[in-house]
Amino acid sequence: PFAPRPAAFGPWRRPDRSTFDSPYGGAAPDRPAGRRTRGRVAAAAASLVLGLGLLGGAAAGSWLTGDSGSRPADGDSYARAGSAWHSVPVDELFPRTLRGAGPGGADRIWTRIAVAPDSSCGGAFDPLLEKALAPVGCKRLLRATYTDATSTGVTTVGLLVTKAGSGAMRKLSERFQAEGLGDRADLMPRPYAAKGTAAAGFGDAQRASWRIRILPDAPAVVYTVSGFADGRKVTDPQPAGEATRGGATTAPAQSGLGHDARGIADEIERAFRRALSKTEAPAMTEVPR
Structure with missing residues (x-):
């Protein structure tokens, strides 16, 4: 579908x-x-x-x-953002390859290895995160999983299309920032572990870093969660903001998984906005003479 x-x-x-x-x-x-x-x-x-x-x-x-x-x-662009997702080709929303910055500013390339069928949001988030997102509703959830060039790290990225109006989205964004909800390890997204790929063993216990971005100007939430492709468990996951700080020595930081979570989230948000930019603006009316 x-x-x-x-x-x-x-x-x-x-x-x-x-x-x-x-x-x-x-x-x-x-x-x-x-x-x-x-x-x-x-x-x-x-x-x-x-x-x-x-x-x-x-x-x-x-x-x-x-x-x-x-x-x-006005609300025209906002309304189009809530309905345009189903007409956007997969390769535009989730490009086959992405490029960003890794530790020390080194180039990092990610390759898409799986795309999930569009679905509801059931089971995609930890229970407390699901509760925190509930006020904006879930119209549709779109997900893909990427791996880095060495196939040692895997990252699931999701685009949650909400049912909320602009006021509710701004309110939720402000709440996440004020209460630091996006940095809590008990409010994490869950991975999409596609069988037959490098992410086959990517479960909840393998989550190492994550990022959640509430878009205040569109009915959407962009999130990522990254982990090791070899299935190793992570006892101390770290939000991307902390794992990408200079001098960080944790496993998510040194492995680059924090950079994966941050970089892929940023690139998919840009891809989503580029797709929205193709929605047609209302035609202007000619001035009467």
């Missing part, structure tokens, strides 16, 4: 400037003064509308690609 298929949405389109240009071009010597005035007023109004449209499009584009903290001025 989660097979690749073409996205139904087209990219953002800027309005064609010619649509708004005055038809008069310049004042003809034999044109009545009233027509010249009306033409200039219409052109000025058109320029104003065009400028506002381009500014609005730029802000929406920045929000969707994650380039700034801008948020959409």
